[in-house]
Amino acid sequence: MDAAARAWFASRTWQSAGWTVAELVAAKGSRTVSVVLPALNEQATVAGVIASIAPLVPTLVDELVVVDSGSTDATVEVALAAGARVVHRTDVLSDLEPLPGKGEVLWRSLAATSGDLLVFVDSDLVDPDPMFVPTLLGPLLLEPDIQLVKGFYRRPLSTEDSGGGRVTELMARPLLSVLRPELAGVIQPLAGEYAGTRRLLEAVPFASGYGVEIGLLLDAHERVGLPGLAQVNLGVRRHRNQPLAALGVMARQILSTALARCGLPAAPGALTQFVQVADEWLPDTAAVPTADRPPMRQLRPSPSLPRPR
Numbered sequence: 634m635d636a637a638a639r640a641w642f643a644s645r646t647w648q649s650a651g652w653t654v655a656e657l658v659a660a661k662g663s664r665t666v667s668v669v670l671p672a673l674n675e676q677a678t679v680a681g682v683i684a685s686i687a688p689l690v691p692t693l694v695d696e697l698v699v700v701d702s703g704s705t706d707a708t709v710e711v712a713l714a715a716g717a718r719v720v721h722r723t724d725v726l727s728d729l730e731p732l733p734g735k736g737e738v739l740w741r742s743l744a745a746t747s748g749d750l751l752v753f754v755d756s757d758l759v760d761p762d763p764m765f766v767p768t769l770l771g772p773l774l775l776e777p778d779i780q781l782v783k784g785f786y787r788r789p790l791s792t793e794d795s796g797g798g799r800v801t802e803l804m805a806r807p808l809l810s811v812l813r814p815e816l817a818g819v820i821q822p823l824a825g826e827y828a829g830t831r832r833l834l835e836a837v838p839f840a841s842g843y844g845v846e847i848g849l850l851l852d853a854h855e856r857v858g859l860p861g862l863a864q865v866n867l868g869v870r871r872h873r874n875q876p877l878a879a880l881g882v883m884a885r886q887i888l889s890t891a892l893a894r895c896g897l898p899a900a901p902g903a904l905t906q907f908v909q910v911a912d913e914w915l916p917d918t919a920a921v922p923t924a925d926r927p928p929m930r931q932l933r934p935s936p937s938l939p940r941p942r
């Protein structure tokens with residue numbers, strides 16, 4: 634790591650949370666917190682993720698919202714039964730045709746929620762620790778300069794104790810070490826569990842697909858610098874792991890977003906992969922959406938405007 638990354642790692646990495654939920658509630662004051670779970674066909678896991686967060690409502694967490702990304706399974710019914718508010722991605726900004734992707738629903742969640750602080754948690758987590766949200770909120774509530782907090786964790790892969798975070802280890806981390814060495818100290822740059830201030834999150838674009846995390850990290854670094862970033866140890870994170878080919882498409886989105894944020898040209902979103910059919914290998918080319926959504930503040934300039942509930 635370069636000197637700046639090393640200094641940041643030493644000063645902005647919490648290897649353990651030195652705070653309690655009660656201390657955070659006291660520190661919160663009049664600030665409000667929205668927890669957002671993006672969900673696409675997560676009927677098997679969304680209730681467990683909600684259950685790990687629901688006890689924090691309404692003290693530390695003011696609203697717990699599942700933003701449905703066009704699920705075709707029973708995600709919505711399961712999430713409602715588990716006690717979350719469920720917003721379909723077209724319930725807000727309904728004049729805008731939805732783009733496919735995780736970033737789209739995270740972007741729309743800004744219009745569906747009202748918290749001064751937002752926490753994003755994936756809905757495909759398996760047995761998430763109930764301390765994920767309080768640990769992510771700690772630096773935001775206790776350190777006035779911090780505006781984005783990334784989680785880090787040990788990432789099991791299927792039956793192995795580690796090996797998860799394949800796109801992180803094989804693409805995102807090497808890419809950051811080349812393009813933004815200052816961010817080389819970020820342990821999980823693609824972590825799907827992170828928290829930020831609305832002030833920051835409404836000021837930056839959102840990549841509509843899987844590039845959303847790398848895009849937000851690069852834009853946050855650009856806007857608030859290393860002092861505005863922090864990372865917290867969340868322990869272990871198990872989730873539904875996608876097959877390698879799907880991660881290839883994800884990596885293509887992340888690469889496009891990262892290059893664009895760093896001012897480098899990238900060919901329009903398309904990826905050719907190869908499949909074996911009998912004794913032949915055939916190309917399988919798919920368009921890879923890489924569009925950005927503009928800063929929410931451009932659409933909703935006045936924070937005093939009533940936010941749709």
Ligand SMILES: O=c1ccn([C@@H]2O[C@H](COP(=O)(O)OP(=O)(O)O)[C@@H](O)[C@H]2O)c(=O)[nH]1
Nearest residue numbers: 671672673675702734735738755756757875
């Ligand atoms: O178009 C999408 C793709 C993903 N997700 C959600 O975003 C989170 C992370 O996506 P995924 O699990 O596919 O990514 P991975 O964790 O495998 O990298 C999960 O809660 C998904 O349900 C979503 O809301 N819309």
Ligand SMILES: O=C(O)[C@@H](COP(=O)(O)O)O[C@H]1O[C@H](CO)[C@@H](O)[C@H](O)[C@H]1O
Nearest residue numbers: 797798799800801823825843846874875
């Ligand atoms: O970190 C990674 O390499 C990928 C894939 O993780 P696994 O190899 O399936 O554990 O998972 C993350 O990347 C996505 C893109 O940023 C995020 O949206 C996911 O929340 C996160 O799980």
